Amino acid sequence: MIEKRLRRREVILALGASVLLPGAAAAQAGPIKLVAPFPPGGSVDAISRLLQPGLQQRLGASVIVENRAGGSGSIGANAVAKAAPDGQTWLMVFDTHAVNPALLPSLPFDTVKDLEPVELLGTAPMVLACHQSRPFKTLADVIAGAKAAPGKLTYATIGNGSLGHLAMVLLGKRAGVELTHVPYRGGGPAVNDAVGGHVDLIIGSAALLAPQVAGGALRPIVQTAAQRISTMPDVPTVIESGYDGFTADAWWGVFAPAGTPKPIIDKFRAALVETVRDPATAKRLVEQQQVTLALQGGEAFRSFFAEQMRIWGAVVRDNGIKPD
Numbered sequence: 001m002i003e004k005r006l007r008r009r010e011v012i013l014a015l016g017a018s019v020l021l022p023g024a025a026a027a028q029a030g031p032i033k034l035v036a037p038f039p040p041g042g043s044v045d046a047i048s049r050l051l052q053p054g055l056q057q058r059l060g061a062s063v064i065v066e067n068r069a070g071g072s073g074s075i076g077a078n079a080v081a082k083a084a085p086d087g088q089t090w091l092m093v094f095d096t097h098a099v100n101p102a103l104l105p106s107l108p109f110d111t112v113k114d115l116e117p118v119e120l121l122g123t124a125p126m127v128l129a130c131h132q133s134r135p136f137k138t139l140a141d142v143i144a145g146a147k148a149a150p151g152k153l154t155y156a157t158i159g160n161g162s163l164g165h166l167a168m169v170l171l172g173k174r175a176g177v178e179l180t181h182v183p184y185r186g187g188g189p190a191v192n193d194a195v196g197g198h199v200d201l202i203i204g205s206a207a208l209l210a211p212q213v214a215g216g217a218l219r220p221i222v223q224t225a226a227q228r229i230s231t232m233p234d235v236p237t238v239i240e241s242g243y244d245g246f247t248a249d250a251w252w253g254v255f256a257p258a259g260t261p262k263p264i265i266d267k268f269r270a271a272l273v274e275t276v277r278d279p280a281t282a283k284r285l286v287e288q289q290q291v292t293l294a295l296q297g298g299e300a301f302r303s304f305f306a307e308q309m310r311i312w313g314a315v316v317r318d319n320g321i322k323p324d
Contacts, residue, residue: 037076054275102313125225146177167248206290
């Protein structure tokens, strides 16, 4: 009888510990999944795998990066939105996450209600560049060329509804010019045609274009951050080029299924921030992915995300932009 009571007491204590230490309970339940909703080779996959070892070390659990590509990141996001809110599944997103609600109105989940913002990792500018054979050296040159030949200048992007596409639409409206969009299915094909001189211009993330800029195959014209990034100190911003307040930042962040308990989110977020702040990791994020670290969680990230949805959702709706 005494033995049974002791066993019962042990069970109760174990259950109590699992409630008090939800992170530990989650770690024992199996590998933690960090869903990257894009294929290998892109920035979302690269950043996820860069953070994976540090997360494993700090969480004391296996962390696997699961690529669930498709639908401009919405397929992977849907999987996480419908996952159990137990700390076992997390979502790494790109800037398309804020565009998709307007671009893809039939999403099978509610972007705001079904996913909880955890941490904004960082941002990076888009860069507008051209082939060396083109005459453009400044944004003013591009605008003048577009005014002289309306609709004739072409620019490549990674696809309809991408941040580069939306940024150029917005810039064209501000400048009162018309340029012709040439969408590609990914950065590789877009860069290849820009380097080959088949399009006049290309706009893509700093990470995408940096190798071709450094090698001299493309000439950078302007970048879309609020301030110049350290890796391209000689490339002016759109704001410096005469368009006050114009920014268009690529960004990366982590979300959790809605309803994930705060202690679990806090534990994961702490491990994530420590991993990003590790000097070796931070160096690779800045130099390889051209990321300006932000590290904003909670309400700051929620406000940032809401503003991104507002800005780019309006561009999509006002210009009738459709997905590829």
